[in-house]
Amino acid sequence: MSAVKDRASTRIRCPALLEKIMSAEDAAALIDTGTTVGMSGFTGSGYPKAVPQALAARIKAQHAAGRAFRLRVWTGASTGPELDGALAAADGIEFRLPYNSDPVAREKINSGQMEYFDMHLSQVAPMAWQGFLGPLDTALIEVAGIAADGSLIASSSVGNNKTWLDRASQVILEVNRWQDPALDGMHDIYYGTALPPHRRPIPLVHPGDRIGEPHLRCDPAKIVAIVETDAPDRNLPFTEPDVAARGIAGHLLEFYRHEVAKGRLPATLLPLQSGVGNITNAVMSALLDGPFEGMTAFTEVIQDGMLDLLSAGKVEIASATGFSLSREAAARLNAEMARFRNKIILRPQEISNHPELIRRLGCLAMNGLIEADIYGNVNSTHIMGSRIYNGIGGSGDFARNAYISIFMTPSTARGGAISAIVPQASHVDHITQDVQVIVTEQGLADLRGLSPKQRAEVIIANCAHPRYRPALMDYYTRARQGSYGQQSPSLLKEALSWHQRFIETGSMLA
Template identity: 65%
Template structure:
């Protein structure tokens, strides 16, 4: 397929140039909004060209960095390439790249970890400064200049609206069958002019299939032919299958008690192997005619759509293994009838999460005995990835699950600790904690009741006695009894790990 088949707006064909020429149009110090969400729909050529340019300028002693804004995580060709050459001054709102992580934790790159639903509106509000350039991948351009989104939407609508200049990457490896899968809503506004978002069902379409932009702002069109980063997910192991089993058993009980309908409520699932194990369990489970309202559509949801267990799925991006992508490409007409891809300001919008009654299922690094959850930091100081959209769903969902194996690092780390070394989700937003050991339903419980249940149900047996001992001594320490702590010991498990390589006493 020629570029003219993908770019049907004639004026844009006059703006076609190489990635290196386009990268030369991005000035030092610019805030650059790039497309991409969990390794899907990110620009492939311009970031690499920009990294080469920055490396050459640095070799000449010339400083050059940009502020990098995306939808969520991207890929080595974007985050990794720019981080490795020291080209990023400030990164937001989410990252998962090893090179980025190393520089952030070394203090060589600034990072603002932000709720994904907040990013677009913060840009609209002017809280983050001016957006100078947008670099957005699309699957094609219509004759009137409207853009066919690619495999993710993310914050692209906002980048195109707010940026002074736009660079488009037209990727001919993005399936043309994606056209019609997207729903871009243009009805949001800034306070005090906001109106309710007119959506009452997860598969409802409230917008249009295309992105718009001011055609005069498009300064470059770059032709690319490169696939997304496709991650292979590990098959569910015994631990993740046990976690999934606990959740499915709990949901069955909620249906029996009349607190959930027979087809549950819209599902939100974080990214990763545990999440895919839960979806695999649901695919084999007793529930029918399920729906999903989530950020990322993974292999597990594709399997559920194919089996008929899942009637529809709303997301902002695809995140598929190579095998799942092949199936998606081969059967795209089937999936286009069942999948809606939206801007993340809609996929993660608290108003919609609350209204639809989403069941939120997200991973964590650790939880403390009172139900405070750390989903981002190792030993309290080193960022892993970011909060992503878990907070959007946890605080506003009908049910909020947080999941983790009970131990890490071969049993050297307990994922249930006396006090969380960092807190992203307070006890007020955490309803259910699940490990392979069991499930703790924290609804309606006081702090000490939660502590007893989490220790009994979720902690690994090797650490359970020490946690019980900590709680009992804290209760009799003479301090306050609402949330008992021994402050000199509260983070001693983490300190012991840092000093000795294990939390074991």
């Protein structure tokens, strides 16, 4: 044990906690079936990696012995295969919130074997404090280190860690040596939130404002185990932007130039928010060659493109709650962490996604979609209306409160078999009132100030693929003639027929 303590002491500088060091298997044994575990992790960064795998092995052994063992799992957002994938494959998750992108867990959810509560990310911490989600038994949190006073140096994401540490009955820590020690000082943990009627304005008026503390607080009496690890975050490669991604980025940059020329945006733009994915990452890359300087970001996630903008000095400061980087970008960040530490602030997601702050700062929200209908309702979570793909994440937090709410997608999917622009969205996550701009490689539809019928004509003309445009126009024309009402003309028998045709034939084309 002394050798383990000596080895860990570079990251665990609180002598009183050294006696809590144990194996991942011993730590996993402290988690009981039927309990709720709040785990760290946001978009594949800063999630525990060793204990969940040990827990999955324990669950498999329990199942093999004929004993039930399942958990309720809360996180910040998506995690990695060592957590969601391992526990889902072991059939160890009974209930999951607030976001999932793991393919194994997705299949369990869509087959009805796992209950899933898809939430706005800004609402998770408040609902946990309000008690609506029930008690939290264990917090399982990855950290980069433990300071001499027992405070915790957060890892590559903050997410809901502050809330889990405060609410949980017991705490298990993974101290990951892979995480760069220079992360210390990058975090800003704000402890000023409260429940009604005691809420006060959050004192943040610029993305670069620091309003909290550099470390997470944790009652040392609640810490029951510390596991030392040395494992990388999940790194997903970003593909080279294709023709569609470059087209979308080009249309959006031209839109920003136009808004600046009209005086509706400053030359530095307003704080950028970008969802996760290749399309939004391509937009960030395009901004690298654009005319805008002195930009800022108030977003959820730092991706490769944002890191490039920070490195080039195009973006001066970026506020987020975690990273989502390729392997190459993660290596570059770790190699230059001391330099980036002054340009990046990582906050709890109840702050990074807070509606009050998004509205105050006037963010430019750029998020992806699965489909949009001709009136601008957006589906960002479900395939053909009933199969969950990922989750709403923070897109709703930003879309409703942004200065400009933008949704982007290629105009077709599955080799042209699916149109991203449909007569009626099969599931609605963002109502038409929260969607101001839609962009595909075909063009950009500025929907601000337009009535539903005006929106339909602009979306069909600018965003739909030419292969689907005549059918959309035909539907819209007939809807105007035969609809029950004329505010948002609809043919109820046909509105979802494109989705049914795809399910039956494999294509939306007639």
